[in-house]
Amino acid sequence: MSFTRAVIFETLRIATVVNGVLRKTTQDVEMKGFVIPKGWRIYVYTREINYDPFLYPEPLTFNPWRWLEKNLESHQHFMMFGGGGRLCPGKELGIVEIAAFLHHFVTRYRWEEVGGDKILKFPRVEAPNGLHIRVWDH
Numbered sequence: 001m002s003f004t005r006a007v008i009f010e011t012l013r014i015a016t017v018v019n020g021v022l023r024k025t026t027q028d029v030e031m032k033g034f035v036i037p038k039g040w041r042i043y044v045y046t047r048e049i050n051y052d053p054f055l056y057p058e059p060l061t062f063n064p065w066r067w068l069e070k071n072l073e074s075h076q077h078f079m080m081f082g083g084g085g086r087l088c089p090g091k092e093l094g095i096v097e098i099a100a101f102l103h104h105f106v107t108r109y110r111w112e113e114v115g116g117d118k119i120l121k122f123p124r125v126e127a128p129n130g131l132h133i134r135v136w137d138h
């Protein structure tokens with residue numbers, strides 16, 4: 001299960017649909033010489049963190065093994081499920097659901113892409129015309 005978990009994290013890192021998390025300051029916050037006034041709304045653009053080459057060398061390469069080498073999941077910059085008191089409560093359920101789907105899909109079926117579908121990477125990962133695949137029993 002640890003490799004499946006690594007595949008899920010790497011997929012979320014490269015192609016999550018959650019580009020960031022929102023917060024609002026409840027008091028003035030000083031950070032690295034800057035003051036964020038009370039009441040400001042903040043958008044933490046986690047997509048940028050996920051592509052940071054200092055945190056994830058060769059960030060555009062799909063490399064699930066990077067999650068096994070170090071415990072990246074416990075790092076402060078791991079924010080695919082948000083963080084702090086508002087951390088996604090469905091994190092583990094979501095991972096189990098994806099893992100169960102992947103297990104059945106990979107072990108029971110084979111698939112191929114059909115047609116030259118367009119995939120956009122920015123501002124978010126999406127397939128505007130849908131991602132068409134042909135699936136058959138293995």
Ligand code: HEM
Binds near residue numbers: 018022081083094
């Ligand atoms: C891959 C799957 C999922 C991803 C990537 C994801 C991601 C996120 C993110 C980024 C947040 C914002 C956290 C923050 O502001 O710090 C969030 C919040 C939340 N998620 Fe998920 N989520 C996933 C699955 C689920 C599932 C399966 C459930 C419920 C069954 C769920 C329920 C929630 C709820 C209720 C919140 C709001 C928490 C709050 O504001 O206190 N999520 N999720």
